[in-house]
Amino acid sequence: MGARHGRTLTGLDDVELVGVADAVPAAARALAGELGVPALEPDELLRSRLDAVWLCVPPFAHGELELAVVRAGLPLFVEKPLGAGLAVAEEVAAAVAAAGVPTATGYHWRHLDTVAAAREVCAAHPPRLVSATWLDKVPPPAWWSRADRSGGQVVEQATHVLDLARLLAGEVAEVQAVRAPSSDPGRDVDDATAAVLRFASGAVGTLAAACAQPAKTRAGLELSCAGAAVELTETALTVTTAEGADRREPAVDARLAVDRAFVDLLTGGPRADGLVDYAEALRTHRVAVAVAESARTGAPVRPG
Ligand SMILES: NC(=O)c1ccc[n+]([C@@H]2O[C@H](COP(=O)([O-])OP(=O)(O)OC[C@H]3O[C@@H](n4cnc5c(N)ncnc54)[C@H](O)[C@@H]3O)[C@@H](O)[C@H]2O)c1
Known part of the structure; x- marks a missing residue:
């Protein structure tokens, strides 16, 4: 799903993809190479003057990554589900609410x-x-x-x-x-x-x-x-x-629309229904x- 969102985002005129991170360096390099962006460590990525982060990790890997993005004060797209269980998602929800950062999720x-x-x-x-x-x-x-x-x-x-x-x-x-x-x-x-x-x-x-x-x-x-x-x-x-x-x-490609709608929200573009x-x-x-x-x-x- 990270590859899918990366391809969608690079196809949007008003988006510049800054880099890709993955726990498996070869996976990061392969996608970064395909998209023509650097493969970075997550903390390097967060120091790269970003406007938003798309987090597309498997259910068990949620928690620290979201909290790091929220600490950096950055808007956050998270793939569904929010976690394998409830505790991490409740903790992230509280951090998101306290920070007031815009969020969207993959309920396309x-x-x-x-x-x-x-x-x-x-x-x-x-x-x-x-x-x-x-x-x-x-x-x-x-x-x-x-x-x-x-x-x-x-x-x-x-x-x-x-x-x-x-x-x-x-x-x-x-x-x-x-x-x-x-x-x-x-x-x-x-x-x-x-x-x-x-x-x-x-x-x-x-x-x-x-x-x-x-x-x-x-x-x-x-x-x-x-x-x-x-x-x-x-x-x-x-x-x-x-x-x-x-x-x-x-008549809509929902997998594209979900990314377009979050970018529009962040750039003050037209407001579309559907963002979760x-x-x-x-x-x-x-x-x-x-x-x-x-x-x-x-x-x-x-x-x-
Ligand atoms: N919206 C949808 O319809 C839809 C469809 C498919 C998958 N998904 C969701 O997308 C998420 C990812 O699914 P997938 O099929 O791409 O899984 P995948 O296993 O194919 O890819 C996950 C990637 O995340 C990386 N990763 C794992 N832990 C990490 C960590 N801590 N930090 C950085 N990278 C890490 C893995 O190395 C791997 O490259 C899942 O939550 C899945 O439910 C959503």
């Missing part, structure tokens, strides 16, 4: 024009049932398969659909989850998680996540609303009302961590 789906359209439908037709789904394969990075490093599938992956469930149906008051443990001795991330969600609005929902299949087959949400039905994936939105069904595809700052991302992360905790303990959990 929120930049889809189809998500904005779904939001309008849900404002007019309150969701009563939300079914969120993420059925996928195990991603390649080795850290993903270790629950203490990635946080597990719900925290690392399904967080995108939990974020949209919050956006479209409001805050989640309580979750209760069960799990199908890993069928692979090399992975301690569960094969599947099934959760029931209770929303503060009175709506109910489910999350179904699974990662033992050979390919991604589905990731998205279906919302049954009062007077409408909404089906949303990263590539399509279908809204069904009494007048019939209307299907459309996004650290505090808002933390509210989604709390729900994901609550589902993971409930799956582990079997007890209902109220996200903080």
Whole structure:
């Protein structure tokens, strides 16, 4: 994801990429070479008269890096999830709030024009049932398969659909989850998680996540609303009302839009909807961590 953001940022006319850092020097050199910028140590980078930092490390590596950027008083983009667990994210959120630095996070789906359209439908037709789904394969990075490093599938992956469930149906008051443990001795991330969600609005929902299949087959949400039905994936939105069904595809490249929107925020450019700052991302992360905790303990959990 660091490479992806680096390529996007170098393609923006009003951005100058200053350098790249990585815990693995060869990885930093390879990306820096591709992008035509120096490979630097993180503290060298922070002394390089920056206007902002994009932090794209795996879930287990969060904490000290964010705190160093915040101490330097710099705006910060952080990839989702905010951490493998909750404690680091809560600590960083407090530091971000105290410093007042602008932040953005990698919940890029929120930049889809189809998500904005779904939001309008849900404002007019309150969701009563939300079914969120993420059925996928195990991603390649080795850290993903270790629950203490990635946080597990719900925290690392399904967080995108939990974020949209919050956006479209409001805050989640309580979750209760069960799990199908890993069928692979090399992975301690569960094969599947099934959760029931209770929303503060009175709506109910489910999350179904699974990662033992050979390919991604589905990731998205279906919302049954009062007077409408909404089906949303990263590539399509279908809204069904009494007048019939209307299907459309996004006209926006959300992965580009998320970087463009944060640069615009920092440069005083046009304000786009969709940016998820650290505090808002933390509210989604709390729900994901609550589902993971409930799956582990079997007890209902109220996200903080
Ligand atoms: N927004 C999205 O849709 C999306 C998609 C994929 C991944 N991601 C997120 O992006 C993050 C990175 O995922 P990835 O697939 O790029 O992982 P990756 O393992 O491919 O790359 C992570 C890089 O971070 C480096 N790194 C690890 N610890 C570090 C540290 N302490 N300091 C500096 N560098 C460090 C690693 O050496 C590696 O080069 C994850 O949190 C993942 O969830 C988001």
